Amino acid sequence: MKKRSTWLVCLALLCVIAATAACTGGNDNKGTAKNDSGSGNGNGTGTGTTDNTTADAAKEKVTYTIFNGVAGSKDINTNETTIGKVLEDQTGVNFKLEFLVxxxxxxxxxxxxxxxxxxVLIPDAAIEEVMNAGAFIPLDDLIDEHAxxxxxxxxxxxxxxxxxxxxLYYLPIAVQVGDYVPDPEPGAAFYxxxxxxxEAGYPEVHTLEEYLELIRNYVKAHPEENLTGMVSLTHDWRFFSIANPPMHLSGYPNDGNVLVDLDTHEAKAYAASEETKRWLSTLNGLNAEGLFDKASFVDNYDQYIAKLTSHKVLGFYDQRWQVQNALNVLRDAARKDTAMDGYNYFPLPITFDAGxxxxxxxxxxxxxxxxxxxITVSAEDPVRIIEYFDNMLTEDNQILTSWGIEGETYEVxxxxxxxxxxxxxxxxDEAFNEQFGFKQYSWNWPSYSANSTLADGNGKSVGYQPEVFQMSLTEGDKKILGQYGAQxxxxxxxxxxxxxxxxxxxFAKEQNSPEQMWEAAKEELQKKYFPKMxxxxxxxxxxxxxEYTEAFAKLDTxxxxAWTTEQVKQRIEND
Structure with a gap:
């Protein structure tokens, strides 16, 4: 496997608008994760943050509702968490978090x-429908006056x-601030x-066939365990978990529906390509061997996560963020009992062909x-909401939501x-993350991206800080990484x-645009024919x-x- 010469490489800096305001000091000690001097962001430009929490906290307390179009979390009030209570004390605002069922x-x-x-609405994959319905209010004036x-x-x-x-109708969940810090874990993998x-002696594993052969051999050696070789996720919009592997197996990153050539910048759809045929044919053979879970095409997300934590599933492909809850549960169990480490999953960089x-x-x-x-048209006081979002983006509160409270959840x-x-x-652990609020505030809110740095050069994300990542490794982590000569x-x-x-x-798409309709039709065909194949x-x-490719050929691929290629080249020109 290819080793990286160093995993902390600071890449090109992204611009950050200079600001010169200093924090007001309106937080008490418990609510202040770190004092922000506004002296710089690590690349020579000032990032002083404006903090209006003293005035906000004096306002009458209110509760608003946020609906998140992603399943997998339980409904909760933010002020039931430590972080949410601190932010309520600062702003007077509590949010009732509701998640998709x-x-x-x-x-x-x-x-x-x-x-x-x-x-407040986070519609995820249904954002075009929400925009077309006029459900969001413009944010331009609110940001100019209050944020x-x-x-x-x-x-x-x-x-x-x-x-x-x-x-401007909505804020992307996160943007890059300061230096770029690479992730010590891959964004996706074959696990x-x-x-x-x-049991196999920690072999080098490069290709899909090598990966599957390991699974076959283990199942044969342990017939009494009633093991599942591979499982996949196909529920609702998460169908990409079974549709995307041909992209990675061919050596491309997650660009969604296309493979973008690094030299020509041409985008090519792969949904009906030979690579996809090769992937589906492999699953077909695996199913014939009794090693693929047929329920993959009917299980919902919660059932999928439950299977990953059942100790019965040997392998799967997915994005790490989508299975993070399962990985956390397994890691917590291994930390308490080292005998459980074998049920943890290990990410592998699998491709179709060696080399x-x-x-x-x-x-x-x-x-x-x-x-x-x-913010939706149903909001009676958009100003309070935008002020809450703005307050979250002070450096103090970016530290609070990521690192927590100095002396309690981190040190300096x-x-x-x-x-x-x-x-x-x-x-x-996972239970603490829920109680403290790390889980509720780790995503979905306006924030610095996980790869960002703070003004003093620290990583915004705990897991990206090299010394913290190394200390967070269990003995099982260190052992298996050592077997492969990796840190x-x-x-x-x-x-x-x-x-x-x-x-x-x-790339944003207009509702009912040709490209949006192509994606919808493509996914409909995949959901119809992938189970058959x-x-x-x-x-x-x-x-x-x-039968599938004949139906697919009727789409304006x-x-x-051409539209995607144009978007790619525009981004390059504006880079």
Whole structure:
């Protein structure tokens, strides 16, 4: 496996608008994670943050609702968490967090039909429908008048975020601030249980066939365990988990529906390509061997996560953020009982063919503009909401939501470097994350991106701070990484290549535009035909593939590719 020469490489800096305001000191000690001097952001430009929390806290307390179009979390009030209570003390605002149960399009469709929305909406993949319905209010004036920190953080990207009418309706979830810090773990991978690698003597694993052979051999050696070789996720909008692997197996990063050539910058759809045929044919064969979980095509997300934590599933492909809850549960169990470490999963940089460089580690790229958080027409006091978002973007509160409270969840050494003690690392498990609020505030809010740095040079994200990542490793982590001569999981993967357009799936599309309709039609065909192809008897696979590709040929794929290529080249020109 390809080793990375160093995993902490500071890449090109992104612009941050200079500001000169100092913190007011309106937080008490418990609510202040760190004093922000406004002296700089690590690249020579000032990032003083404006803090209006003293005035905000004097206002009457209110509760607003945020609906998040992603399932997998429980509904909760933010002030039931430590972080949320601190932010309520600062602003007087509490949010009731509601998460998706059931089908996203059905839920959003009901809101649109009734014209009744929560005050704040994170519609995820249904954002075009929400925009088309006029559910979001423009944010331009609110930001100009009430949100200096939003302007400071999002300022360099505002023009990329505007709708066709020139207005700003939602904020992308996160943007790059300061230096770029690479992730010590890959963004996606083919995962395998550690006990499989241990029993095989920790072999080098490069290709899909090598990966599957490990799984076959382990299942054969343990017939009494009733093991599942591989499982996949196909529920609702998460269908990409079974549709995307041909992209990575071919050596490309997650650009969604296309492979973008690094030299020509031409975008090519792969949904009906030979690479996809090769992937589906492999699953078809795996299913015929009894090693693929047929329920993959009917299970919902919660059932999928439950299977990953059941100790019965040997392998799967997915984005790490999507399975992080399962990985956390397994890691917490291994930390308490080392005998459980074998059920943890290990990420592998699998490609179709030996010698193909992988591209699983997220590269530095552009801005995701087709996802975000917006204030709806049902909000009675948008000013209070935008002020809350703005207050979150002070450096103090970016530290609070990521690192927590100094002396409780992190420490600062004599050089000003943030770290966690071994006791803190052992205490901060999944249950603690929920109680403290790290889980609720780790995503979905306006924030610095995970790869960002703070003004003093510390990493914004705890796990990206080298010394913290190393200390957070369990004995099982250290053992298996040592077997492969690595210090981080990303050491096992190829170095990411800079792509100014990345990710192509993040390009905003107008509702009912040709490209948006192509994506919807493409996914509909995949959901119809993928189960037929994977679950067919091997001698019927070719007929099912032919039926699928004939239906796919009726789509305007050339038009979609041309539009995507144009977007890619525009991003490059504006880089």
């Amino acid at each position: 059931g089908d996203l399009n059905t839920k959003i469709g009901t809101m649109i039909a009734s014209n009744e929305y929560p005050e 200096p920190n939003i302007k400071r953080v999002y300022g360099p990207f505002l023009d990329q975020m505007r709708a066709k009418d020139g207005k 395998i249980q550690r006990r499989v690698l241990e 193909t460089p992988d591209a699983y580690v997220e590269p530095q790229g552009g801005l995701v503009t087709n996802r975000g958080i917006g 050494n004599e050089e000003g470097r943030f770290y966690r003690t071994e006791e803190q690392i052992n205490t901060i 981080t999981y990303s050491d096992l993967f190829a170095e990411p290549v800079y792509r100014a357009w990345y990710p192509a799936w993040g 994977v679950l067919a008897s091997p001698d019927n696979f070719e007929a099912a593939w032919k 050339a038009g979609y590719e």
